[in-house]
Amino acid sequence: MWTKSKQAIMTLYIMTMLLLKSTTTHGFFVSTTRHPQTIQRRTQQIQHVEMTMSSSTTASNDSIPTFTNNDKETFLNSLEHDNKLNKHTNERSFLLRKLLYNKQVQPSSTFTSSPSSPNSIQNPGSLESIQTVASGLWKVIYAPHMTTMANIGGGELDVQYDLKNDFTMTSHARYDFPFFKQKGYLSVSGTYGSVNELVCRVDFDQAWFKPFYIDEEDGKMTEEEDVPYASIEQVPDSIGKSIITNVGNLMFLESVSVFPVSYMDDDLCVFDFELLGTRIVARKIK
Secondary structure, three states: OHHHHHHHHHHHHHHHHHHHHHHHHOOOOEOOOOOOHHHHHHHHHHHHHHHHHHHOOOOOOOOOOOOOOOHHHHHHHOOOOOOOOEOOOHHHHHHHHHHHHOOEEEOHHHOOOEOOEOEEEOOOOOHHHHHHHOOEEEEEEEOHHHHHHHHHOOOEEEEEEEEOOOOEEEEEEEEEEHHHOEEEEEEEEEEEEEEEOOEEEEEEEEEEEEEOOEOOOOOOEOOOOOOOOOOHHHOOOOHHHHHHHHHHHHHOOHHHOEEEEEEEOOOEEEEEEOOOOEEEEEEEOO
16 A cells, blocks of 8 residues: 555656646646737747748858758658657757758648658648647657656656547656656646647646556566556546646646647647747657
8 A cells, every 4th residue: 555655656746747847838838827928929939930931941140051852851860769759869959940940831721741841831820720730649759858857767758649620639648767666657638729820729627647556575567558548537546546636637727728839740740848948849640
């Protein structure tokens, strides 16, 4: 009993860290209550960059990469894994910046995309654009702050988002932190939608977890099916379930539920993580 209590406490700590990651910016959220001008300023910045790109495909500043037509393919080829979180490197971050700077924008009505032609859908935060490409199963493939967090625990994170056509969504984060002797899944569910043409919104309303318990005597994991609970209804009633649910409800704040989108096509999406000055890249796997 004490072992499971300690496991629940540690899982609560990990969940708090992950939810702080989510609610301080989904890693990508921006506060609208404390800083109401942030969304407008970020929207203006993105619009300015897109206007600059549409008027010129070359850069006068040496720090800005020159135009190529395969920036998306080059970035993806720099990764070790197609559908799981990759380690952060300066080269990969540079290639991501290059992709964003050289992106070509297409209206949702005529939108097409391919690895060799990095076409971002126009106004990626709009409801029309979201309806065109958002639904599906997405995996986070690049997020420097997530790999940093995984390194602290001496293990791995694997984060996915399942977006439905009815604008509901579920997210599962599989954690494996040998340093803390913790392994399992943390999950949230809610809805997604549009704030304006360049900013999307996520409203989570439920949180649950599935820890894999460790026997302190032999150090072995208990046998568990290595899949998350699909919904909170599948989670057995327990004190741990109540704690996680209550903590999750406290962190699902109105003021931290929106985020800017820098790039979105039919199988790749890039969100800004302004708090840490980094980005999150997700890829649709089905």
